[in-house]
Amino acid sequence: MSLITPSNRSKGRRKGGPRNNENNRIYGNPLPVIFNTPTERPPIYKALGLFGIPIHEILNPHCEGFVDVATRSVWVSDSKQSMLLWQRGFFGKGDLSRSEPSWLARQINARKQAGKGLTSEEITAKRRAERKQFKLDRAQAIAAAAADAEAAFAEGRVVPTPGVAPDGTRLIPSAATWKPSTSLEEVPQLTQDDDDEGDGDTELEEPLENIEHLQLTFPEAFFLSWTLDCLTVCNSEGEPLTLAQVWTLFQDAHSPTLLLSIPPPQRRFDNPFLVNYAVYHHYRSLGWVVKSGIKFCVDYLLYKRGPVFHHAEFAIVVCPVYEDPADQTNSPFDLQNASPFSWSWLSTINRVNSQVQKTLILTYVTIPALSRLREDVLSSPACLAHYSVREVVLRRFIPARMRD
Structure with missing residues (x-):
């Protein structure tokens, strides 16, 4: 049983706000x-519910994917199936996006940008541009302020408080009060096509074709195929594979030696x-939700x-542990973190994740010994x-912050 379940953890940092x-x-x-x-059920369904028999129907999307070794x-590749798998469990990632397969939506926004309906990636890009501009302005x-102080000192005048005007106004912006300039707010509108004359007629433009696909890792694909039975994996010729074939592949x-x-x-x-x-x-x-x-x-994560x-x-670091050390000696696989790691490596990983407010977890997976089990068990x-x-x-100890 896991030591970290969603029910016994405090709420994480929320995202989205009004959305x-x-x-x-x-x-x-x-x-x-x-x-x-x-919505419409025969009367017999009510009687079945009284006896504890499930009266719900299971809706299975039955998506299809193609394996790429x-x-x-x-x-x-189907856009509807891609969005379904993303919106119901956040499986996979768009190959042309950071996470959500939103390439087509970004292209449509680029054609008719009105400052609304931005995708998550466009919002992130705008926020990063604002942060960069704030650092430059600051x-x-x-x-x-330093130049004014040096000039006042050279002229023998009283050096004013750096960054503060005579009326008490702060000249150095802070993150809480800084506002982006008008030119910065108009950055997303610069992505419109050069041929668009602003008449609002976009029907003459060539329709966009969605060339993005959802990319599932092998663990995600097998979880959808085996545990949920909602994904059919096909080979490069488009032939569906059985669950045993997927497991072996x-x-x-x-x-x-596969590519050889x-x-x-x-x-x-x-x-x-x-x-x-x-x-x-x-x-x-x-x-x-594992990403x-x-x-x-x-x-x-x-x-x-x-x-x-x-x-x-x-943040999860997978640490394989061999039940039989001899299996690691003759193994053809060089598993990461299977050997003892250095304290400097551990401190580096822990520091990186502490800075982004994530708790580091070392997940030790015990690998069964070949001498104890037969090879056909893996079939x-x-x-x-x-x-x-x-x-x-693991938690990083920060004396200045953890005294209370």
């Missing part, structure tokens, strides 16, 4: 599979796909509800029952 109500409507379903109560991912004000994709047309090595419990999927499945089954943490030098609601509360996902997951929570 929360709209986000609650769009992202109200935590998983692609939803349970719906039919080179990138170790599954691509969902640096210029500080330099001007995802393991073989991590073999260093050499038969893959024997099935092993320390396959990177099995280790990472054990962690992914562990946290997903506890209700967390990649490469931005913060970790393996995974845990969100309470999703990226649009809160910032990630926890099905039932082998995951032999893995164990343990967590160690």
Whole structure:
């Protein structure tokens, strides 16, 4: 059982502000599979409900993705299915976007920009531009205040308070009072097409084709296929694969001999796909939204509800532990963090995540010994029952802040 469940944690930093109500409507379903109560039901349904028999119908989207071994991912090219998987559980990421597949929406906004309906990436870009402009304005004000103080000192006058006008007005802007200039607010409008003369007629423009696809990692794709049964994985020829074929292919994709047309090595419990999927499945089954943490030098980030609601509360570092040390010696896989790491590395990772208000968690995955289990156990996902997951929570000690 996990030591960190969504119910016993305090609320994370909220995002969105007034948009929360709209986000609650769009992202109200935590998983692609939803349970719906039919509006028109025969009278017998009421009788079944009295006896405790479920009267809900299951709505399964049954999406389709294509496996790409080179990138170790599954691509969902249908735009409706991509948005469905994103809005119901935040699975995958757009290959042309930071997270949400919003490339088409950004292109449409670029054609008819009115300052409204900005996507999350455009809002982030605007906020970063404002932050950069604030730093420039502040640096210029500080330099001007220093020059005035030096001039007053050279003339023998009383040096005024740096950055303060004679009437008491502060000349150096602060983050709380600074306002972006008019030219900065008009930056998004500069992305309009040069051929647009501003007559508002966009019907003559060539319609945009959505070339973005949703990119699922192997753990995400297998969780959707096996646990929820709402994703069909196809090969490069478009032929659907069985669950057993997907299970085998995802393991073989991590073999260093796969691209050399050499038969893959024997099935092993320390396959990177099995280790990472054990962690992914562990946290997903506890209700967390699991996303990649490469931005913060970790393996995974845990969100309470999703990226649009809160910032990630926890940063996960996967630490494989061999039950039999001999398996690590003869392993063809060089698992990251399987060997003892240095204190300087741990301090660096902990400091990075402390600065962004995330709690670092070392997730230890115990890999079963080959001498204890037969190799044919790995032929099905039932082998995951032999893995164990343990967590160690780390917090960076800051004496000046933690005395109280």
